Amino acid sequence: MRVLLLAHSFNSLTQRLWVDLSELGHEVTAEFDVNDAVTLQAVKMARPNVIIAPFLKRAIPESVWKNHLCLVVHPGPPGDRGPAALDWAILEGHQDWGVTVLQAEAGMDEGPVWASRTFPMRLATKSSLYRNEVADGAVEAVLDALSRLQDQDGPVGRPPLAPFKPAVKQAERAIDWTRDDTAAVLRKIRSADGTPGLLDNILDRSVYLHDAHAAAGLSGKPGDLIARSGHAVARATTDGAVWIGHLRAREAHALKLPALDVLGPQDHLPELPGYHDIWYDERHGVGYLHFPFVNGAMSTDQCIRLREAFVKATQRPTKVIALMGGPDFWSNGIHLGTIENALSPAEESWANINAMNDLTREIITCGSHFTLAAMQGNGGAGGVFMALAADLVAAREAVVLNPHYKGMGNLFGSEYWTYLLPRRCGAENAQRVIEARLPMGTEEAERLGLIDCRFGQSVPDFVKLVEEMAEALAADPALDERLAAKRLSRTADEAEKPLDQYRAEELEHMKLNFYGFDPSYHVARYNFIHKVPKSRTPLYLARHRRKG
Template structure:
């Protein structure tokens, strides 16, 4: 079936649907909904059997929905309508929520219903819920709707409740009155976009990345303590850690809170952390749930130190867990953009990433497992390939390429790691594709060894059992010996330093050369500059 994905941008849900529909044999193409004329032209060129709109910010043109079946994915249960469905659900403390696939008509979110799904609404940020529960429910509902094309929709909603776009006043925090639970709901309803507008030290800022600060309290609204880049702020009945802020200023970036406010008078306190290690049954589990999967120079350095420490423990397996939303997306474009010299910070960041990857590749004392709970992109994918065993949760989307970011060449020893797993031809195919990849395709190509687990919790449980089984395997010492011999043979054939030097020669041109495309692409990405047209690798209908 020819399917046109009509979307505001190629966001996580649009990518997930691209992967799932393509895997099932559908001919999928995508068009960014820039304006009516572009959308109408795309439909004329694509001649789709079905149009699916997973992420729109405006109505589909009447001439399109009147002449073509258009299914809209709404992140709310049947009868819910409006542009901020998930925001309101979190703010109002709903216990369950859902996704509805409905037919586009004149009245927004009120057309015939083709499929619905519901799920428990866990206490989490809007972006985390959207990337996990909403995406899973949306895929399931879209597939059901496609399966029912011959029979038609289930009917119209019995009643439609319209909720308007959420304003900052709707989620404003009154620090003297609001308890911790309320503050967390308010911030989570706006995280990651647009954040909750507030004032700290006389400066207007948007709050992001909030967590309860156990054991801390003080006069409501005051800053109490710091921990890494996070700052604790008192609520009526406790405190919250605020991990990131964005100043209300032109071109301001979302940065660790300690980089935006003055923390010189605050003491360090135990609490929130972005790297931690736990150990059981012969396995060390290293967690690093970095916000948006981005890894700054400093985070790479701390993670390298943590990995080195884990390798000194009396264990035989190290399991690299990443985080529940992301495994890793490589270098931190935000801290690079905010640096005095983005080129210099890019260089520092990629070298810190390389140091981490080298530590994993050269660790011959342990069996290393990359457990990809969440999505991964660019250098984050190749960092996973540094491990001996790569496992991924079902539904994870990988973007194992760099070229979308200004035609970057990439490093992280990918010229060694990728051909070693896929072969030279498939390696070239992977990095040139620029397209998202699901776990089925990744396993077929050899990027990952296995995928399983419908949820993060199920995946973690199965990974833990598998890692402990490897640790108890009586042949593990033989496997580690074989690993040492293989690493020595590879090093003799071509040293890791040679791969790194060759990759960095290309990266040096990306960062410091005459072609500014990386710097332009990074700026546009960080500042969310909308694309003026759909790239041809997505808009397949425009290639002719």
């Protein structure tokens, strides 16, 4: 079928649908919903059998939905209506929720239902639920709806409509620090994380709260800042405290940053353990290194600390190191937010890419351990190539990879990709991957050799299987022989062309990206970080426009 994805942006759900529908052989193209005229033109050019709207911020033009089947993905159960379904579900403490594929009509979310799915609610942020449970359910429901369309079955019916719920106002989820317990505070912050964040006041500054976690064992006067841990701060609730990892000032062009980067040094607060963005545990001959960085972004400081943690892990009496990333993201490479916030974004870009390279090199050259990259969540840009530095790359079935840099202002990229990618995919496929600018599912990634295996639908299932795999590797009598062969292979590769040469060649290109006359990278980074809407759809997505 010819499928037109009509979306506000190429967000995580839109990418999932692009990948899964393409893998099934559908002819997929996409258009950003810029205005009515552009949408009408796209429909005329694409001549779709069906229009799927996974993520919109305004209504589909009447002339489109009246003349074409338009299926809208709504992140709520059948009958639910309104633009903030998931926000309300978290705020109201629902135990179960759903996602519905319905036909666009005049009334918002009032059309006939074509398919739906339900899921249990985790104690998680809105963005995490959207990226996982909602996305999984949406893909299943969309495929169900397309199957009904192909079989000419039509929609399943019209459920009773619940009262329409508008967008959540900040006052409706404001924290009352003198009355709210930890569970209530976390529920309110999670309902707004990551967009728009929960508006609050800290030290007489209006800020949006993000990245909140229960602070076990801490307490104090409700509302007071009582501790710090790394760049996070702890704030007391009525029955304990919460760690707040990131803040965004309520100011024009302000960025989401580590809390103390926004508040400034709070040296009077005691430094206590509790907030961790990197941790290590060890079982049955396997070291597990976790790094669930917010949005998968890795700042210079985080790269340095992760490298130090990896080196320490190699000094343990284990045989296997499993690099676990985080449940939502594996890694998306350098931290564009801290770069944008720096006094010199070019200098910080250079520092960040070199710190990322130092980490990647440690993984490549590790001869003492078998390394396993366990991609629980999505990965992009340099984060994907960092994974390729491991001896074995495993990915969860639903993970989406973006193994390219060029969408960020024609960035060349580093992380030794010119060594790692051809070695896995071959020179021709490596060039195709890096030029494509398109998301890739695990099925295609496995075919290309980008990953070695894929399994597990949910994060817990994937982690359990990774642990079984890692422990089996650690117990394998042949592992010492594999490690010896690995060291010999690395020595041969180094003799043929040193890693330093790959790095130097890549960084020559990056130096031009960061310091050269072409500002494309800096413009693209600014637009990405500040969520500047696209004025047009890139041709690699708008395939219907390439035909024209």
